[in-house]
Amino acid sequence: MRNSSSSLSRALSLLDAFDKGDGELTLTELADRAGLPKSTAHRLVGDLVRWRALERTPHGLRLGMRLFELGHLVPSPRELRDIALPYLEDLHTTTRKTVNLAVRDGIDIVYVEKLLAPNEPVPHSRAGGRLPMHCTALGKAILAYSPPALLDEVVAAGLRRMTPKTIQDPRALRTELAAVRERRIAYDVEESRIGLHCVAAPLFDRRGEVVAAVSVTGMQSRSTARHLAPAVLTASLSLSRQLSA
Structure with a gap:
């Protein structure tokens, strides 16, 4: 054996x-x-x-x-993707930006689906790829609503520097996550890749537990990213209602 x-x-x-x-x-x-x-x-x-x-x-x-x-037989991400796809497509049509769906795996996020924007590549991520939670809007949207022990685990593993703007101070990260809980929106302001801004919102199941996050990302200004927040929040609320049904 x-x-x-x-x-x-x-x-x-x-x-x-x-x-x-x-x-x-x-x-x-x-x-x-x-x-x-x-x-x-x-x-x-x-x-x-x-x-x-x-x-x-x-x-x-x-x-x-x-x-x-x-990989396509793994039940949870596949079922989540199938349910989420119509909402992702609507968000993609509305914003004309790259739209992402991600779940947590350990202290990383894994991209379950990615709808690419025309003429605006997002080269640092792909469906099936992973990135650290602490430097992505998707990861922060999930982390903000997860048990405190997960944040402790993320901090203990070290807040890896992806760009000069990556949050590396645990206190700053905790403050950021508190702001995410207040507005139900998370941002990545060039924290995972210089030039990219991302806006994300959490997705909840029928037990009220966070199971994933949805986001819009692109080579855009911070103000443009903030203008996209209502569309992302609307998509996350609608999809969470579907997941809770």
């Missing part, structure tokens, strides 16, 4: 070696990133290819379609 567990952990470390922007990696790159001997990586890659978790390319290896298929 220990050997099986060890093999599984090593195989998963190969999959985890892929990062945003990695279309494919060589066997050597995979082994180095996973901290495995090349011979071990070669053996495990063979198993993963047979299971379709990895696919061979002319120049290396890439993640396989089996992972894509399984």
Whole structure:
């Protein structure tokens, strides 16, 4: 059993070696990133290819379609996305900005859906990608309505600096979250990426617990971002009513 567990952990470390922007990696790159001997990586890659978790390319290896298929079977985010999509599309049409839906995973947010604005790329995030909670409007919208223990965990992990404007003082973050609770709107003012402003609002289920957040983001001024807040809040209230039904 220990050997099986060890093999599984090593195989998963190969999959985890892929990062945003990695279309494919060589066997050597995979082994180095996973901290495995090349011979071990070669053996495990063979198993993963047979299971379709990895696919061979002319120049290396890439993640396989089996992972894509399984990802779409994860129930909660998929069901949330299906319910939220009409509201996201309305918000996208109204604002003509990039619209995001995200859930919490540990002390990060994971993007469940992203509707891109024409001619205004948002390169630092993608559906299925993750960012820290403390420097994103989506994360702050969720964190503000989560149990205090989660904020303690976020602070204990260190408030990683993403840009010069990232909040790194725990007291400043607590003050910011108190303001989020007052207005039910959270902002990211170039805290996750310079030039980007984001406006987010929380989503609640029938128990009144925060389950996700919705946002609008773009290369816009702070005043423009604030003008988008009513549309984001309206979408979050309507969607929360749907989730509570």
